[in-house]
Amino acid sequence: MTRLRLLMLSGLIVAVASGALVILVPATRSRLYNVAAQAYGATSPTPGRANIAMQAAPPPPTLRAGQVTIPTSPSFERFGWAFLDLRAKKLIGSTNKDTMVNTTESMVKPWLAADYFTRLGGAQPTDAMLRTITLMIEDSNDDAATTVYGADGGLGSIRRLVSTCKLTETHAGQSWSYTQITPADAVRYGRCIADGTAAGPKWTPWLLDKMRHVRGDVRDNNPSNVKVQGGHWGIIDALPQSLAKDTAIKNGWTYIYADARWHINCMAVHPDWVLTVEMQFAGSQTYTGLQQGANTCASVARQLLYTPDV
Known part of the structure; x- marks a missing residue:
């Protein structure tokens, strides 16, 4: 039903319906005002004062389920994606979201950090280890990841990832980067990080903050430098600043010469949702190939982006 707001301005009653129609009625015609008020449920004006109805600000942009x-392009050997709406508790994605697997590469690094904190049992990590974990997340430092992985007990850490985060199609490989994961399991893993299950209440905010400060773009990647790698690209590139500022990310990427393919994953974790994209494709071994993967992740996010009408 149309709602009518009646205002009193300079001896006139101003009636506004849906912002589209303005009717000026002499304020002395109180009987007409009363009829209108009863018909449309309007609030009574205060004589001598403008009664201005304030409209609520429109909701901010977000990601939501969609096609x-x-x-x-590129020509994918494997491709899959999954989106978990934490508000509606709904998981959607590509038809192969539960079966297509990819090596996690650096996407697993937040888990290595979370597992380390949990295994401390409440003890405070050393400053040196906190610096190591920070480098592992923000710069995607592979040497740092190997250090943390060793402190976690190696393959046992991946087994704990599966059990702690209730993953169904994730399997350990020969090292942390070779862990096999599906898009559906990847969003469950992201949720596990976001809700504190992985790292616990003390360290989860710290870990998510590091994930919001991942540095560098695709041009910062050099195969000969595993200490400083640019990981700030992909899903985050498609998000407006109002949404990006609250979004934690961790991508994973490697050109694997054994199968001559890029193995690329993008994971973004927001308080309202988790999105993951996984792919393998043959292409340029330079950052040009990586940029194709980054663009693909951004494309998926852009298609799920919802900006409410103002």
Whole structure:
């Protein structure tokens, strides 16, 4: 039903319906005002004062469930995505979201940090280890990841990832980067980080903050330098600043010469949702190939982006 707001301005009653119609009625015609008020449920004006109804600000942009068209370039050997709406508790994605697997690469690094904190049992980590974990997340330092992985007990850490985060199709590989994971399990893993299950209440805010400060773009990647790698790209590139500032990310990427393919994953964790994109494709071994993967992750996020009408 149309709602009518009646205002008193300079001896006139101003009636506004849905912002589209203004009717000026002499304020002395109180009987007409009363009829209108009863008919439309309007609030009574205060004589001698403008009664101005304040409209609530529109909700901010967000990601929500929707259709995704898979890019046609590059030519993917494997491709899958999954989106978990934490508000509606709904998981959607590509038809192969529960079966397509990819090596996690650096996407698993937040878990290595979370597992380390949990295994401390409440003890305070050393400053040196906190610096190591920070480098592992913000710069995607592989040497730092190997250090933390060793402190976690190696493959046992991946087994704990599966059990702690209730993953169904994730399997340990020969090292942390070779862990096999599906898109659906990847969003469950992201949720596990976000809700504190992985790292606990003390360290979860710290870990998510590090994930919000990942540095560098695709041009900062050099195969000969595993200490400083640019990981701030992909899903985050498609988000407006109002949404990006609250979004934690950790991507994983490697050109694996054994199968001559890029293995790329993008994971973004927001308080309202988790999105993951996984792919393998043959392409340029330079950052040009990585940029194709980054663009694909951004494309998926852009298709799920919802900006309410103002």
